[in-house]
Amino acid sequence: MSSIPGLTVIEDFVSPEEEKKLVENCDQQTWSGLGVSPNPELKRRTQQYGYLFSYQYRKVLCELGPFPEFVTAVVARIADQELTSRPPNHLLVNEYEAGQGIMPHTDAPSIFGPVIMSLSLLSPCVMQFTHCETGEKIDICLPRRSMLVMTDEARYNYKHSISKDLIETLSDGTVIERSRRISFTFRTIVSFTGECSK
């Protein structure tokens, strides 16, 4: 547990072999973002499974079908470890090349459920949590192959962000060198407003 209520980082959530397979499998799929539909506006490459969420229009556009088979073991582990009472129905794969990050944000509370989980693959990074009211900043290390779970205060009262820095230093002096990172963010969509949603 960290100093942020509702924030947990589970180390070694997947094995090195599982990590390799997960990355190989998603590299065989089509990436969007960086000018490519359906999320051309995003400044990093992404893939979505379960439902298609539009960042531009802030709504669910349509159902995409079940999660791909290559994430079955991870989804089963989420259930086994009872990380959420509502199974995830949306998977966002984000790719961060060295020098790419994500701006401070809170995942839309009206669209996504109370538990947000993110699996870090290939590279560690520092996720910064900024308290929405006090502005207090807390850096949390997300090791390679760890699962981040955000709920309660961590999910609702803080913004989270990842810098573009190639080298990051934690307050205890630990130096983190960034390289290509892929994250699998599992969420439960609770609001379906798109025209082709079911």
Ligand SMILES: O=C(O)CCC(=O)C(=O)O
């Ligand atoms: O890359 C991550 O671990 C987090 C991604 C994220 O915060 C998001 O897509 O909302």
Ligand SMILES: [Fe+2]
């Ligand atoms: Fe997020």
